[in-house]
Amino acid sequence: MTFLTCRFEKKTCRALKDKIFPEDNVLPSTCREARQLLVKLGIEYKQIHACKNDCILYRDEYKGSEECPVCKEKRYRTDVQGSTVPNKVLRHMPIIPRLQRMFRCKSLAQLMDWHAKNRSKDGFMRIPMDSKAMKHIEEKWPRKFKDEPRSIRLGLAMDGVCPFSFLSSNYSVWPVGLIVYNIPPWMSVRKEHLMLTLIVPGKHQVKKMDVYIAPFIDEMQLLWKGIRMYDISRPPSNRSFMFYGILCWTIHDFPGLGVCSGKRSNILHIRSTS
Amino acid sequence: MIIGLQTKGIFACPRCAEQFEGRYSKDLHKVIYANNRVFLPPDHKFRNRLKNQFDGKIENKPPPKVMGPADWLKMYGDAESKAWNHFFRHDHSIEEPEQVMVEMPKGMKRKSIFYDLPYWKDLLISHLLDPMHVFKNVPDSIFRHISSKDKDTLSSRRDIALSHTKFDRRHLWPSKENESYAEAPWILKRKELDQLKNVIRSIRTPTGYGSSLNKAFTVEGHITGFKTHDYHNFMKVLTSINCYSYHLLSKTYFDIL
Numbered sequence: 001m002t003f004l005t006c007r008f009e010k011k012t013c014r015a016l017k018d019k020i021f022p023e024d025n026v027l028p029s030t031c032r033e034a035r036q037l038l039v040k041l042g043i044e045y046k047q048i049h050a051c052k053n054d055c056i057l058y059r060d061e062y063k064g065s066e067e068c069p070v071c072k073e074k075r076y077r078t079d080v081q082g083s084t085v086p087n088k089v090l091r092h093m094p095i096i097p098r099l100q101r102m103f104r105c106k107s108l109a110q111l112m113d114w115h116a117k118n119r120s121k122d123g124f125m126r127i128p129m130d131s132k133a134m135k136h137i138e139e140k141w142p143r144k145f146k147d148e149p150r151s152i153r154l155g156l157a158m159d160g161v162c163p164f165s166f167l168s169s170n171y172s173v174w175p176v177g178l179i180v181y182n183i184p185p186w187m188s189v190r191k192e193h194l195m196l197t198l199i200v201p202g203k204h205q206v207k208k209m210d211v212y213i214a215p216f217i218d219e220m221q222l223l224w225k226g227i228r229m230y231d232i233s234r235p236p237s238n239r240s241f242m243f244y245g246i247l248c249w250t251i252h253d254f255p256g257l258g259v260c261s262g263k264r265s266n267i268l269h270i271r272s273t274s
Numbered sequence: 275m276i277i278g279l280q281t282k283g284i285f286a287c288p289r290c291a292e293q294f295e296g297r298y299s300k301d302l303h304k305v306i307y308a309n310n311r312v313f314l315p316p317d318h319k320f321r322n323r324l325k326n327q328f329d330g331k332i333e334n335k336p337p338p339k340v341m342g343p344a345d346w347l348k349m350y351g352d353a354e355s356k357a358w359n360h361f362f363r364h365d366h367s368i369e370e371p372e373q374v375m376v377e378m379p380k381g382m383k384r385k386s387i388f389y390d391l392p393y394w395k396d397l398l399i400s401h402l403l404d405p406m407h408v409f410k411n412v413p414d415s416i417f418r419h420i421s422s423k424d425k426d427t428l429s430s431r432r433d434i435a436l437s438h439t440k441f442d443r444r445h446l447w448p449s450k451e452n453e454s455y456a457e458a459p460w461i462l463k464r465k466e467l468d469q470l471k472n473v474i475r476s477i478r479t480p481t482g483y484g485s486s487l488n489k490a491f492t493v494e495g496h497i498t499g500f501k502t503h504d505y506h507n508f509m510k511v512l513t514s515i516n517c518y519s520y521h522l523l524s525k526t527y528f529d530i531l
Contacts, residue, residue: 133398140396155402210387217387224392246393251402 005043008034042097048215049075050088050201054208057090057215091199092215095178096222098195099152099245100229109233111183116149118184128181129153137246144244150231151244152223153181157251163202174200174209176216181248220247285381288401291345292380293338301429313337344395349379409506420462483507 028034049058055070077085103109115129138146160172176198200212223245287294296305311333321333484507490499
């Protein structure tokens, strides 16, 4: 499995299969086959089409519509006739299946209540869990977080990134990443445990970031209500439990805190009630 | 962008909102945040300094109350109900889809999507800033301030005069006839700047503490070789070492700070 993901990252499935391994191996021969295998295991992303002017995402009620209901911009590109190439695509990687997979892995599932066992007792702050804000969460909702230390605490980090070259500043993509505060801090900042959830498309500065974060917020709403989780590290009679999640804070730089949007007024849409 | 609050202009601080005020300077064409003495403890000596210091007044104000997400949500709710009242009072027909404009409270741009989460208003901290960004910019600007004349322009002198800052007028106030002015006292002379450079170059740090600062300066006196972690070290430790051991900056440096 590790071999497969490593090779797929560098797109060198075929070369290795032919040259190094014996003839009757079961490795996928092409990158396409490798991807199909990975998607079946749950390592995938969802593509959500977006309006060109950042008005809406084409999901839920607008899933089948051809043009934006706010600005009347076409969904697909118009320079080629009859094309189905969308103008903008948001990549969304759902977090709930990934959290479920974390609890299926025995070594990782044992670490999900690491923070409760390793609090500092002398009053000094050593891990983020010793902080006042985190303790406030536990005091405020004791049933969800104090009684169940496996409930997940997340932090959201986002900033603009130039994907192709550092100097060409006219193209900026906004990756949105998550940090899990349950596991030890030296593990949570590693590449394996930082969770990428959204890739907000670029070329120009996104005007309404709220629209693009919406799929992630929906998932957080679901986690707050609670889902059933299966923990493999516990004895067989005690494996199923109610699992909650909270977004503790967001991390970014000062321009990211409140650039743009411009207008100091908000528009409420009224629909006919009769 | 995320928080939906203003981060520039007169009400730039998202934690203090209306109580934090900037002053727009016509000469410099930008907003200045000068009343930072309110954050000092009440018996601090800088609050009482009168002659030739700050704006020449005693600062008695307490630090502003911190605005949390719950306060912002309450302010937005008030604005929204006001807009609905306005809408119904003017007797619009509800059958046709209409638009209602909400006049946002001061410092707020829009209601962020994070308020849709039911627990968001109860959190103690909702947004964190990356301190490494901030640590980089502050020493950088201080250094530029004391090492070169870039910031010491005629318009900045005019602004100082307008804001009633009681510096020594003989140095600062440009004469009306020819608009010439003497060099500001905080700018280091050539000899002093060389001395400062030598101090910083001579610093030897323990292994793994920080990088070598041998080539930290250009010919003009700007910092170039510093990495973000070096700035961090500089703000925390090295500035105090410089100031106390050599008495080089002690007088002028603290006047700026």
